[in-house]
Amino acid sequence: MPAPLVEPFSDAHLDAAGELLAARHARHREAEPLLAARYEQPSAAREEIEALVGSEGASGVAAIRDGEVVGVPRDDNDWGANIWIEAAGHAADDPELVRDLYAAAAARWVEGGRTRHYALVPAGDDDLVTAWFRVSFGQQHAHGIRELNSEPWPDGARLATPEDIEGIIRIAPLILRHQALSPVFSDRKDEDEEEALRREIEDELANPDVGYLVAEVDGRLVGTFVVAPIDMAGAHTGPARPDRSCFLAFAATDPAVRGSGTGSRSRTHASRGGRSAATRRL
Amino acid sequence: MPAPSVEPFSDAHLDVAGELLAARHLRHRRVEPLLSARYEDPATARAEVERVWRIEGASGTIARREEHVVGYLIGAPRPNPVWGENVWIEAAGHAVEVAEDVRDLYAVAAAAWVEEGRSQHYVLVPASERVLLDAWWRLSFGQQHAHGIREVPDSADVRVPDGFEIRGPREEEVEQLIDVDLALPDHQQRSPVFSSLAVWSREESREEWLKTLADQEETILIGARDGRPVAGWAYVPAERSSETRNLLGPDHAAFLGFASTLPEFRGSGIGVALTEAGFAWAAQAGYEVMITDWRVTNLLSSRFWPRRGFRPAFLRLYRSIP
Numbered sequence: 001m002p003a004p005l006v007e008p009f010s011d012a013h014l015d016a017a018g019e020l021l022a023a024r025h026a027r028h029r030e031a032e033p034l035l036a037a038r039y040e041q042p043s044a045a046r047e048e049i050e051a052l053v054g055s056e057g058a059s060g061v062a063a064i065r066d067g068e069v070v071g072v073p074r075d076d077n078d079w080g081a082n083i084w085i086e087a088a089g090h091a092a093d094d095p096e097l098v099r100d101l102y103a104a105a106a107a108r109w110v111e112g113g114r115t116r117h118y119a120l121v122p123a124g125d126d127d128l129v130t131a132w133f134r135v136s137f138g139q140q141h142a143h144g145i146r147e148l149n150s151e152p153w154p155d156g157a158r159l160a161t162p163e164d165i166e167g168i169i170r171i172a173p174l175i176l177r178h179q180a181l182s183p184v185f186s187d188r189k190d191e192d193e194e195e196a197l198r199r200e201i202e203d204e205l206a207n208p209d210v211g212y213l214v215a216e217v218d219g220r221l222v223g224t225f226v227v228a229p230i231d232m233a234g235a236h237t238g239p240a241r242p243d244r245s246c247f248l249a250f251a252a253t254d255p256a257v258r259g260s261g262t263g264s265r266s267r268t269h270a271s272r273g274g275r276s277a278a279t280r281r282l
Numbered sequence: 283m284p285a286p287s288v289e290p291f292s293d294a295h296l297d298v299a300g301e302l303l304a305a306r307h308l309r310h311r312r313v314e315p316l317l318s319a320r321y322e323d324p325a326t327a328r329a330e331v332e333r334v335w336r337i338e339g340a341s342g343t344i345a346r347r348e349e350h351v352v353g354y355l356i357g358a359p360r361p362n363p364v365w366g367e368n369v370w371i372e373a374a375g376h377a378v379e380v381a382e383d384v385r386d387l388y389a390v391a392a393a394a395w396v397e398e399g400r401s402q403h404y405v406l407v408p409a410s411e412r413v414l415l416d417a418w419w420r421l422s423f424g425q426q427h428a429h430g431i432r433e434v435p436d437s438a439d440v441r442v443p444d445g446f447e448i449r450g451p452r453e454e455e456v457e458q459l460i461d462v463d464l465a466l467p468d469h470q471q472r473s474p475v476f477s478s479l480a481v482w483s484r485e486e487s488r489e490e491w492l493k494t495l496a497d498q499e500e501t502i503l504i505g506a507r508d509g510r511p512v513a514g515w516a517y518v519p520a521e522r523s524s525e526t527r528n529l530l531g532p533d534h535a536a537f538l539g540f541a542s543t544l545p546e547f548r549g550s551g552i553g554v555a556l557t558e559a560g561f562a563w564a565a566q567a568g569y570e571v572m573i574t575d576w577r578v579t580n581l582l583s584s585r586f587w588p589r590r591g592f593r594p595a596f597l598r599l600y601r602s603i604p
Contacts, residue, residue, distance in 0.1 A: 003581075080604070099474065099581055100581060102474055103473045103474040103581055104473070106473045106474050106476075107472065107473035107474075110473060110476060116604075133419060133424060133425050134425050134578050134579070134584065135424075135474050135579055136424035136425055136426055136474075136578070136579050136600060137424045138419055138421070138422035138423045138424040138599075138601055139419050139420045139421075139422060140422050181393065182389045182390070182392045182393035182396065183385065183388055183389040183392050183393075183421055183422075185392075185396060185603045185604065187604045
């Protein structure tokens with residue numbers, strides 16, 4: 001097969017890109033039907049791509065009628081000199097074509113000093129996932145989904161109250177510290193100062209839309225889970241945002257009780273908390 | 283299944299590591315029987331593990347479950363600065379009974395490597411071990427390089443495109459040979475390869491060509507158009523290359539160690555013709571197996587060589603932290 005004709009992405013490509021993304025999302029929903037159905041509509045898919053293309057610093061390429069890759073920088077020091085290819089930022093008839101599209105787009109990004117590249121790829125699309133693997137991307141992060149079932153409140157888990165704040169402050173930083181270790185080696189350095197963390201917890205406890213959960217063992221707070229409406233989740237956008245869903249935004253467990261089942265019980269509690277908020281997916 | 287306990291690798295683990303590697307290689311050869319059968323023998327596999335373990339600066343881990351050693355991992359730095367502050371886990375540097383355990387082994391080993399400032403990690407993984415590859419991929423390693431293998435066909439179909447010829451190199455055309463030599467690294471510095479390997483200079487290339495022409499230890503096929511060299515393929519016995527004198531190298535194989543075509547002649551058919559001519563030479567020289575390698579991120583070569591019948595036998599994966 002000859003190399004495709006690749007050209008800079010422009011508004012003229014939006015209709016075709018919307019159709020390609022809608023087709024990819026329809027394939028994705030065959031494997032994961034909990035995802036939002038509306039992105040199977042080319043018009044809804046087109047809107048997502050248009051929003052990306054309209055973002056500051058966005059650039060991309062299109063292979064005529066066959067594929068698109070659009071990257072957008074995130075203005076956040078956590079990600080370095082970055083480009084993000086969001087969930088709506090790529091689609092192609094032939095997965096191999098994504099490698100040509102990335103080659104053309106990445107030349108410009110690297111030339112501009114943006115050397116850290118992130119792509120959100122449908123997990124069930126093995127050929128597409130392999131194509132990204134073959135331009136040297138490794139797996140960094142997973143976005144999981146599950147149904148919410150009616151389950152009893154597990155022992156030791158309950159909604160948090162202001163009296164739990166000191167215990168939460170003790171546990172909350174543990175996840176960031178754990179992820180700084182091998183083999184994660186996360187370079188995120190945004191651990192909150194204690195006072196800032198306290199204010200954040202107070203705000204979330206006061207927010208009726210947020211389910212703030214804690215788990216106790218022998219009267220000691222050993223775990224905390226935060227469940228929020230999906231529209232508060234900045235990392236889950238476009239085709240990666242299911243309808244009528246809640247978002248398990250934060251989970252941390254005291255290392256002393258990891259492996260004891262506390263986390264599982266808390267997650268059951270989180271599921272229940274999410275369900276009570278009239279959502280069906282977590 | 284509970285996570286294994288992980289301990290430092292020591293000489294005491296060489297025997298069991300040899301057995302684990304021999305078992306992995308046996309599985310590998312069921313898929314790729316052209317690989318050397320020698321490493322199915324635990325004693326030979328042990329010697330290869332020991333070779334890796336004795337490299338200066340090597341360190342590693344073993345995984346134990348219920349007193350039974352179920353996996354090991356050894357990494358060592360390569361002194362060549364082109365690899366950065368590196369650790370290489372060579373083909374003999376890891377074997378596990380359960381693929382997921384390699385993540386526990388790496389987690390402990392990598393903590394020490396990163397602490398020492400060695401943040402660029404390379405690992406060679408059998409291409410047939412999909413679950414093992416997935417385990418590495420879930421440690422954020424991406425594909426960088428492929429080591430391919432194929433049979434030497436009994437007969438080759440050499441169709442030289444009109445206007446081209448295939449012949450040996452000549453000393454009087456060394457300046458044009460340098461152009462061919464530099465075309466590959468120049469291409470691999472571009473997107474999406476972004477190779478950090480330095481492009482050698484014309485002077486270095488000239489020196490290398492003159493030495494190669496004088497030594498006559500390599501078999502070199504030149505594709506020429508109107509008398510001008512535009513492509514070059516170079517072959518050596520696999521056992522002569524330090525890169526393939528191990529699990530990567532089958533017994534008595536020809537190693538296509540270099541292949542490059544000037545950009546304006548890519549797609550002309552001269553590369554296909556040179557490859558077929560190489561098969562004809564290898565068959566005549568008594569080789570039954572040919573190996574080569576390519577950058578997976580090089581779109582041209584990663585499509586060209588599989589179409590020429592080369593099957594990936596090992597994949598080199600790479601992770602840079604951050």
